[in-house]
Amino acid sequence: MKKWSIKKKIIIINTFFFAILLGINLYILKTASSQILSDQTSREIIDATLEIANEIKIEDDQVYLEESEDDEVFRYYHDGVVFLVYESSSVAFGPVPTNFNPNIPIEINTIQTQETGGITWLVYDVDLENGYILRGIYDINPMADSVRNVIIFATIFSPIIILLSALGGYLIIKRSFKPIKDIYSTASIIKNEEDYSKRIPTHFAKDEVYELADMVNQMLDQVEQSINREKQFSSNVSHELRTPLTVMKAHAEYLLIKEKDKSVKSDIVTIMSQISLMENIVNQLLELTRTRHLSRSELDSIELYELVKLTSESFTQKLEDNHISLEIIPPNFDTSVVCNQTMMIRAFSNLINNAIKYNRPNGSIKIMFNKTANTIITTIADTGLGIEKEKIAKIFDPFYRASESRTQDDASLGLGLALVKEIIQIHDGVIQVQSVENIGTSFFISLPINNQE
Known part of the structure; x- marks a missing residue:
């Protein structure tokens, strides 16, 4: 990971933490939905059973709704809850739902759970008059399946959400890091091509990166000015030295012709050699200067x-x-x-x-x-x-x-x-x-x- 770019590190770390947060959210969703499902279904069966217990009457082996017109016969179903009427722990009235075991013990005002045939039932018993018991039965599978489908859907789409998050993060970070990339590119050009006229673009927002780019540009201005002054100085010195060197060489050649003393002539030859060396340096400096101004x-x-x-x-x-x-x-x-x-x-x-x-x-x-x-x-x-x-x-x-x-x-x-x-x-x-x-x-x-x- 040491060789990874900062951009890649940020994307990976951001995606990693986003995946963890998404996983935590899925866990909370699953736990909370189970609790909410339990509370909701419990309230529904209790409310429905108590409501019916207050409205029914039993006469002539029939169960009626007291407040209905013409003593309507009770249909044993209300708000998703199926009802059975027990007498002496046995079903006296009402159809027993398929896969439901009617013989579970009676427990007044207590929520019970029964699982039979792949179906989970909630059971709630209420004591009626004359020794009868009203039992509410609620199949929670449809609601549980809906909650489960939501969780499965969220789980399946979590990788897609993570990928979209990573892609979005990449695009945002790429845009945010573009000024830094421009700084790097400009620095590379200056290093490799020694082109000190290059400047970092500063068209982006005036944030910390802008301030950095502007500071680097100011530094490059100073560097370029120093280099140009150095080049100009070399050019000026070369031009100024050329004339006196030519004069010195001409006088040395004249003295070499006129002088008869061999030791003096040897010294003059040494002087001429040094003048030639200086001329060579000056000529190469001038050639460097001309090279920089090629059209x-x-x-x-x-x-x-x-x-x-x-x-x-x-x-x-x-x-x-x-x-x-x-x-x-x-x-x-x-x-x-x-x-x-x-x-x-x-x-x-x-x-x-x-x-x-x-x-x-x-x-x-x-x-x-x-x-x-x-x-x-x-x-x-x-x-x-x-x-x-x-x-x-x-x-x-x-x-x-x-x-x-x-x-x-x-x-x-x-x-x-x-x-x-x-x-x-x-x-x-x-x-x-x-x-x-x-x-x-x-x-x-x-x-x-x-x-x-």
Whole structure:
């Protein structure tokens, strides 16, 4: 039950308690109806028997109603009660009902119960004048059957009522939890796509959930503003640094030509190397900035397999120098996607370059293509050093390097994979990674299929 959602827990608990309450109600109904049936039938037989006892007279072996015209002969039946007149414990007048035993003992003013032939009888005896006894007999089965049918009906329909209650509870809870689902969906989009422009809809009632959603939206406003300020700062700094770096590099090159002292020239070369490194950082930061402002007019329909194949050809010499084999498995389906060709070449160049750099001698790289209903998935797998499990989540962060080495080349800047992720995401794609230390790393790039006519 720990893995169940809150919605499911509430529905199950609500249905469980509703079923218990319904069961208790059925038990109370059964108990109360039995008591009510007993009280009602007892009152009816007593009232009817006492009423007839006050109205009949016995003359000439006949039972008459005293207040009726012409001394009407009594028919031995009144208000559902059958009457017998006893004399000396034997039936003197009246028809004995079928399945009724007339020989049960006489008990004056006492309710007795007799069950014969599947019929339950209530019996009530009243003392008359002249040694006669009036016995009222009441068949309670019809009323008991009606009560029993009601209970059976309620019992049969209880599961249906419980199911309807569960369904109603589900619909109500689903509607009530929709704002929370919206919060979760928005948070998932922000987490997976890093799209901080998303906001939680607040069109629902202004209750506690509304206040929570509004507070989260305010927090997202602040986060988005902070991120935008950071991006703007990086862009501004990159632009501001570019000009002085160009001037510094030009002066260093001029000094290198004019200087005769070898030790000084060595220092100038070191300075130029550092300037080149700074230029590379600035250029990659500017490229990150440009990537974030890609327009639809810069997109074209590109055959992804051909693009990857073309990109890999520029690494032929580097592959030979490092004794690494590269295999691209041709797909048997169309790999057309809509993208900016220059950016996509840069993304795959970075990935192939990393696969070479962090591979082992005589290692291999394999590039494969798969297709789902909506995406083309490109897999770049190497047999390299792998990435530590706790570092995998950070490798796409700007300036983060999984390797602690401080080499001064492009790959060591920590911007390559950050740029790759920006490029893939700006094309509505997703990049994922799987890695096992000392076995290798696989990158999975998913891009939407080109559905343009």
